Amino acid sequence: MAELDTSGGGHKKGPGVKKGKKLSTRVDLTPMVDLGFLLITFFIFTTTMSQPTAMKLILPDDKVKPEEQNKAKESGALTILMGADNHIYYYEGQLKPDASNFLSASYNGENSIRDVILKKKEYVRSVAQDPTNPEKDLVIVIKPSSTCTYKNVIDILDEMSINVVKKYALVDIFDIEEQLVKKSDEAAKSSSN
Amino acid sequence: MGRAKLPRKSTTIDMTAMCDVAFLLLSFFILTTKFKPSEAIAVTTPSSVSSKVAPNKDFVLITIDKDGKVFLTIDDKQKRETIANSLNATKNLGIDVPAFKSANFIGAPLSGLKSFLAISEENRKGNLLPGIPCKDSTDNELIVWMQVVNEAYAGAKLDLLLKGDNLAKYPAFKNVLVAFKKNNIQRFQMITNPENAPAGSELYKKSMSGEKQEN
Numbered sequence: 423m424a425e426l427d428t429s430g431g432g433h434k435k436g437p438g439v440k441k442g443k444k445l446s447t448r449v450d451l452t453p454m455v456d457l458g459f460l461l462i463t464f465f466i467f468t469t470t471m472s473q474p475t476a477m478k479l480i481l482p483d484d485k486v487k488p489e490e491q492n493k494a495k496e497s498g499a500l501t502i503l504m505g506a507d508n509h510i511y512y513y514e515g516q517l518k519p520d521a522s523n524f525l526s527a528s529y530n531g532e533n534s535i536r537d538v539i540l541k542k543k544e545y546v547r548s549v550a551q552d553p554t555n556p557e558k559d560l561v562i563v564i565k566p567s568s569t570c571t572y573k574n575v576i577d578i579l580d581e582m583s584i585n586v587v588k589k590y591a592l593v594d595i596f597d598i599e600e601q602l603v604k605k606s607d608e609a610a611k612s613s614s615n
Numbered sequence: 616m617g618r619a620k621l622p623r624k625s626t627t628i629d630m631t632a633m634c635d636v637a638f639l640l641l642s643f644f645i646l647t648t649k650f651k652p653s654e655a656i657a658v659t660t661p662s663s664v665s666s667k668v669a670p671n672k673d674f675v676l677i678t679i680d681k682d683g684k685v686f687l688t689i690d691d692k693q694k695r696e697t698i699a700n701s702l703n704a705t706k707n708l709g710i711d712v713p714a715f716k717s718a719n720f721i722g723a724p725l726s727g728l729k730s731f732l733a734i735s736e737e738n739r740k741g742n743l744l745p746g747i748p749c750k751d752s753t754d755n756e757l758i759v760w761m762q763v764v765n766e767a768y769a770g771a772k773l774d775l776l777l778k779g780d781n782l783a784k785y786p787a788f789k790n791v792l793v794a795f796k797k798n799n800i801q802r803f804q805m806i807t808n809p810e811n812a813p814a815g816s817e818l819y820k821k822s823m824s825g826e827k828q829e830n
Contacts, residue, residue, distance in 0.1 A: 451630035458637030465644035474660065476669035476776065476804035481796055504785075536816070568786050572679065572779040575788060576661040576807060584664055586817045594789075 479579065482591060497549060498559030500542045502535065502578060503595065505603040506569035509610055510535055510578075514542065521602055526610070529577060539585045562590040567603045656680055656720070657742070658780045663807035664818060670774045675764055676806075677757070678720070679779040683787030684746030686722040687760055697767045706759075724748045725756055749790045757794035765798050775803040 496515040503511045512535065513523045527535045543560060550556035562582065566575050575592070582590045595603075656678050676688040689695050699715040702708055706725060714732040722744040723731035731744070749757045764773070775795075779788060795803060812819040 451634045455630055455634050455637050458634065458641050462637065462640050462644060465641070465648055468648065474669045474806045475663065475665045475809045476667055476806055477663045477665035478667070478802070478804050481792060481801045481803075483801060536813075566785040566789075568784065570785045571781060572783040572785065572788050573661040573781040575785060576663060576779075576805065580661075580663040580665075580807075584812055584816045584818045586821065592792075 477576075477579065477583070479592075495559045495561075498546045499561050499563060500539065501563040501565060503599055503603050504564075504566045504570035504574045504578065505607040506567075507607065507611070508574065509603075509607050510574075511603060511606060512538055517599065517602075524602055524606075526606060529574075535578070536581060536585060539581065539587065543585070543587075557588060560587065560589060562587050564590060564592050565595040565599060566592070567595050567600050569604070569607065656686055656722075656740075658778055660778060660807050661781050662810040663805075664810060664812045665807060666809065667804075669776060669804065669806050674774040674776050675768075676776045676778060677791055679777070679783045679787050679791065680742075680746070681780040681782040682742075683783050684722070684744070685749045685757060685787065685791060686720045686744075686746055687757070688720040689764065692716055694764075694767045698763045701763050701766060705763075721760070722746050725759065749787070749794065751790060755790055755794055755797075757791060758797045761794050761798040761800065765800070773800075775800060776806055777803055778806040 499515055501513050501517070503513075505511065508529055509526065510529060511524060511526050513525065515523070517524060527533050527538050529535060539562065542562075543557065546560040547556045550559065552558055564575070564578050566578075579590075579592075658678055658680055672690055674688075674690045676690070678686040678688065680686070689698065695716045695718075696712060699710055699712045702725075703710055703712070708725060708728055710728050711732055717736070718732060718739075719736070720739075721728070721731070722739070724745060724747065727745065731739075747756050747760060749755050777791065795801070812822060
């Protein structure tokens with residue numbers, strides 16, 4: 423009986439038939455490993471980095487009667503107003519009728535609001551009567567106008583924690599201030615054009 | 616003196632084992648990565664120096680998109696059911712409770728809630744929806760929503776989150792605050808992207824000296 427040809431398809435090696443060169447089965451795996459580790463690092467970084475954080479805000483109680491509310495000392499008060507197109511304004515103490523203490527600042531760079539806050543802090547500290555708590559009188563009032571963005575509000579609230587301001591409040595803007603912010607915004611717009 | 620010749624060793628290493636480990640780790644990380652579920656509402660949050668991680672379960676989230684539209688997300692399905700039932704009872708809306716329970720977010724006025732729930736989940740996209748009306752203190756349905764949420768969470772801890780877009784205008788934010796205040800909610804958290812305290816600032820000095828941030 424004939425034997426079964428298990429070698430498959432015409433590779434019967436006879437004498438004088440050249441053997442096909444045996445190729446090595448080893449593959450260089452280095453690039454594959456490189457790629458593997460690259461992807462691993464990518465996934466490790468993407469899994470841990472995208473954790474959103476939360477900042478806490480405690481709203482004041484509107485129902486507290488005016489006479490029970492905390493009074494702010496005029497010397498320690500700083501009011502920050504935010505307008506359109508990332509404009510920012512501030513005044514110290516009370517707004518003068520002629521608006522002469524209504525000044526403009528910026529979010530960062532020169533004349534930044536951070537410098538203004540720090541200067542105010544310095545001043546409050548220098549006039550403080552109670553040496554145990556020199557920043558007691560510092561109160562920052564944040565008044566966003568209707569044209570400013572949510573980012574502006576968060577940036578300013580963030581500025582409070584950056585500069586470690588203990589007392590600050592988010593307060594509704596008065597009409598007169600809103601008008602003033604609007605006017606200044608328009609003035610800044612036309613001067614930049 | 617004849618020194619014994621050391622046999623020259625091959626410099627190639629068998630990479631197979633290393634490759635196996637690498638790909639095992641890779642598949643592990645791919646499988647465990649929780650990709651952000653495709654956001655129905657596109658929002659880019661501002662950054663803050665806060666280092667507290669936002670809670671990621673059992674929260675009540677209010678989203679303000681860049682046009683000032685307001686959406687409500689209630690994470691807890693059980694609470695969703697309670698809220699749907701109480702809305703049906705008090706406002707007589709006749710909403711489909713199972714549909715409400717499976718809805719990931721709410722973004723329609725109370726009167727249009729029924730048709731909102733009829734839209735399939737994939738087609739509920741923030742930019743196409745009207746959002747919860749929250750224009751001013753008189754036309755503010757978020758007050759109603761916060762009221763039912765408050766009732767549903769009575770006695771339990773309410774993790775209230777607010778996620779606003781960079782470009783959202785302040786009045787939208789203010790109207791949400793009005794809705795909170797009307798319901799005596801004074802504490803909430805705002806979702807932000809983490810960033811480092813600017814070098815040289817007081818907070819930076821504090822964190823450098825090892826003091827823990829208080830918030």
